[in-house]
Amino acid sequence: MEETTWEHKLHALTHILTHPTATPTLPSQLFVSAQIPCYLRWDYPPILCPDQSAAFHLRWALSLYLRRLSRFGLPSTSWRSKCPYQLPPPVVLAEGVGEAQWGEAQRREYVRKRLNRKRLGSDVHPLIPILIPNLFLFSLLLWNPYVP
Template sequence: MKNTKWERRLEVVTHVLTHPTTTPSLHSQILISTLLPSNYYTIDSYPPIFSSKSTQLRWALSLFLDKVSRFGAPPTSWRSKCPYHIPPPLILAKGVEEAKWEDVEKREYVSKRMRKRRLGNNINPLVPILVPNILLLSLLLWNPYPDEN
C-alpha cells in the first residue's frame, strides 16, 4: 500500500463506502483487485483474484472459519445494533427491533432502554478484594512446602 498512489487509495475507499455490502459483486472485487496490490487487502470480503494460489487458499480458509464461528449467521457490527442510524443498517442484529419513527414510539423506545439494567454482574465489590487477600494470608499461616530439616 506504500507504493500505491493516493488517488487509487481514495478511489478504493470511496467505492467501499458508497457500496456497503457483505457480499461484494464481481465488479467490486475486480475493481478493488486492480486498484490495490493483492498483498495489501484490508477488506476480508474481497477475494485476492489475481494473487498466488496460497494467498487465495488462505483467504478462502479464513472466510470459511469466520462463517463457521458465527454458525452461518450474517455478520453484525455496532451499527447493526443501532436501528435509528441514518442510513439504517443493512442487517439488524438479533433481538433488535426495527426503528419506529413516530414521536410516541421513540419515547417508548428511550424509556425502555433507560429501564434496562446496567450490563455487568452483581458481585459485592469487596469480594474481588477480599478473596485474593485471604488466599495470601492463608499462605502466610500455612506453609505448603514445609522444610525437610
C-alpha cells in the first residue's frame, strides 16, 4: 500500500463504501485491483494482481482456508453486523440479530429490550471465590498431605 497514492486509496475506499457487498462483481474487483496492490487478506482470487507468482497464489489460498477454518465455515460478522439500525443495513446480519423494524413502536420496544438486558457477569455470590481458596488453604494447615 506504500506505493499507492492517496488519490487511488480514496477512489478505492469510496468505491468499497458506496458498493457494500460480500460478493463483489468482476468489474468492481478489476477497479479495486487497478487502484491498490494485492494482499493476502483479500477474499477474491489474486488473478487480477500484477504479481502472478505461484507462491503468492498458494499463500493466498492457504490464508483463505485458514481464515475460514478458524470461523468453522461461518460467515464473518463484525460489530457492524450486530447493528440492525445502521444505514445502509449491514450486508450480513450477525446470528441472533433480527431484521430492523422501523416503526416508532418497534424502535421503542427495541431500545427498552436493550436497556432491560441483564448485566454481564455471573450470578455467583461474591464471597464464594474468596471463601473456597481460603478454606482449601486452611484445610492444608490442619491436614498436611505431604507428611507420611
